[in-house]
Amino acid sequence: MNTLLEKLSPVALLLVRLVVGYMFLLHGTAKFFEFPVSMTNGNGSVALFSLFGAAAILEIVGGLLIIAGLFTRATAFLLSGQMAYAYFIVHADMATLFLPMLNNGELAALYSVVFLMFVFTGAGKLSLDHKFFGSK
Secondary structure, three states: HHHHHHHHHHHHHHHHHHHHHHHHHHHHHHHHOOOOOOOOOOOOOOOOOOOOHHHHHHHHHHHHHHHHHHOHHHHHHHHHHHHHHHHHHHHHOOOOOOOOOOOOOHHHHHHHHHHHHHHOOOOOOOHHHHHHHOOO
8 A cells, every 4th residue: 555655646746736836826816816806805906016016926926836846946945935924924923923823824834834845845746847857
C-alpha cells in the first residue's frame, strides 16, 4: 500500500496546488473585479496603488502561478510572507495572537503554512516547473 500512496502523491500534490491556487486567486478577483463577491461591501474595487491593491495583484498573479506550478517555490515564498503579514499585522493582536478563530486570521494562517509547505516540496511532477526545469 505504501507504493500506491507514493504513486498517487504527485496527483495529490497537484490537487492541493490547484485548489489552493484557485481559492487564493478568487481573493484577488474579489478585490479587483468584485467577483465572486465584493470585498469592499459594494464600494467598488480596491485602489490599484494601495496595500489592498498590492495584495490583490499578488493574489491574482500568485494564484495563477501556483495553479500552473510555475516558479512555485519563489511564488510560494512571497505568498507565505504576504499571509504571515496579514495574520500578524492585520489580524492578530497581543490578546488574540494564538487564537486565530477569534481574530479572523485563521485563513491567513492556513494559507501561510500551506505556501510555506510549497517552498519546501515544490510543485511536484505534474507542473510546469517539472516540465521546463526538471524540478519538483
